[in-house]
Amino acid sequence: SLHFLVSTLLFVISELGVEGVGEAVLSGARKSKCLVPDGVDHTTREALLQQCISKNYGEGNEMRCYQGLGCFSVDYPWTSITRPFPAPHPPEEVDVHLYCYTRKSPIRYNVTLWPYIALEGCPFQADPTTVFIAHGFATNGNGSWLSEMKDNYLSAMDANIFLVDWGQAAQNLNYLQVASNTRIVGAELARFLKYLQQQHSLKVDNLHLIGHSLGAHISAYAAKAVPGISRLTAMDPAQPGFEGQAKE
Known part of the structure; x- marks a missing residue:
């Protein structure tokens, strides 16, 4: 319209x-x-x-x-x-990466999600709170606000922090395509959460998903696919293509 x-x-x-x-x-x-x-x-x-x-x-x-x-x-x-919206791009083109941080090991560890999950090197522990922070449209996972939020979180409590970098798909100038790509990112994030549940005893009631702009919708897609997530924070969620639409 x-x-x-x-x-x-x-x-x-x-x-x-x-x-x-x-x-x-x-x-x-x-x-x-x-x-x-x-x-x-x-x-x-x-x-x-x-x-x-x-x-x-x-x-x-x-x-x-x-x-x-x-x-x-x-x-x-x-x-x-x-x-x-057009169809979302395939996962190899969306190219989602996670950056893992903990209070004891503040060095960044890269986590691969596609086609196989590779968590090697990330010192994940199931007991602390686990936090995922997803950026939005026209940016990537290296934004200063992401680092600041990660640092503030780790200074306040022991936690596993994962920064969600989907910058390759987010920096396309076609907003319609980028918004459609959030479905793939949300599905990959949900798949990773289920992997942590099954392989590393992640407790979803100790999980916090944070997203800005289109990242808010990514977090929502993941939360819908993984029941029981205790907290979701949507910061200035993108409106075009979402406001007034079906709940899916």
């Missing part, structure tokens, strides 16, 4: 500045334009628009499935008139 497209462009401008609004975003907006014959009633008009949007964004974007992550549809509610 026009409201969604305007909201998306305003969001991108606020994040990147006017010069940062790329052709990718504009081309994504153009794709949502569909022609409807004059004289049709409101219900028919809405149905035709929905069919057009689904066709435009579904071509070449059929449901995709990845072992351990599940299947990702481009049908409603993931793609609709008011949410013209």
Whole structure:
């Protein structure tokens, strides 16, 4: 819809500045334009628009499935008139990494998530609180605010801190694509949480997920897939494509 497209462009401008609004975003907006014959009633008009949007964004974007992550549809509610999202990129392109820190070992350890989870080197312990912090649109896991939050958390208590870096997928200027990619990041995070539960006795009632902007939605996707998480903090969650949409 026009409201969604305007909201998306305003969001991108606020994040990147006017010069940062790329052709990718504009081309994504153009794709949502569909022609409807004059004289049709409101219900028919809405149905035709929905069919057009689904066709435009579904071509070449059929449901995709990845072992351990599940299947990702481009049908409603993931793609609709008011949410013209393309299919998310595959996990190897999204390229999520985790950076592990603890109070006893403040050195950064890189944790691999795809295709296999590799926790070697990370001094994870199940008893302390475990915290995941996810950045948002147009940035990466090396932001100063992430380091400051990690340091403040570790100075206040013993904890396992994981910074979620999905910068390769987040710095695409096409907001619609980036927002769609959050589904993959959320699924990878949920898969890792289940791995920690099964292999390292993680207690989800001692878990805190934190996300900023689109990172808030990543945290929400993970929390929905792993019941019992005790705390989720959403900082300025991104609105375009999420506000007023189905709870999925």
